[in-house]
């Protein structure tokens with residue numbers, strides 16, 4: 001399973017990429033706005049910092065405008081993935097970009113039939129937003145289950161299910177159980193994944209016992 005980081009914060013990206021656990025980055029206009037910097041500059045910097053796919057979202061809502069913006073974003077680096085909204089205009093632009101060999105992440109997916117359309121339009125990734133569905137009392141992970149099942153029925157679709165709007169480790173656990181290809185996580189959630197109180201207390205106990213017994217591992221000499 002691939003882990004993407006859902007942020008435009010370059011310091012966080014650099015720090016967490018150093019763990020070797022980050023396979024790519026997703027951004028959106030809200031995340032880019034938080035940096036207070038020009039979008040193309042941020043995307044260029046992120047693309048230099050990571051080898052994996054970096055999703056950069058268009059701002060236009062019409063197909064022609066999306067294609068114009070996609071051209072600018074795709075020219076930034078080879079690992080840019082164009083993020084397009086799940087609308088008819090977005091799907092039309094997706095088909096055109098996919099036909100040119102440009103990777104697309106179709107975002108703001110909230111239903112399984114929308115995900116089916118994204119696959120038909122040639123998306124590389126589809127991003128169902130689980131947290132935002134949970135927020136309105138729906139079951140975000142049930143949507144992932146439906147999409148994974150539908151895509152398995154049609155092996156000709158190569159679109160990867162990118163679980164987005166994940167808010168806590170349980171989303172990651174469920175996404176992995178269901179066989180989703182990717183989950184994108186805010187930096188704080190990725191950090192949460194490694195934490196377990198028994199790991200911390202176990203380390204403390206081992207170190208205390210080692211110190212009591214005067215154990216050490218001398219450098220090779």
Ligand code: E4P
Pocket residue numbers: 006026027028107127129131132164165166184
């Ligand atoms: C990822 O591609 C999305 O932009 C992101 O996961 C949205 O998360 P949010 O619902 O927490 O804003």
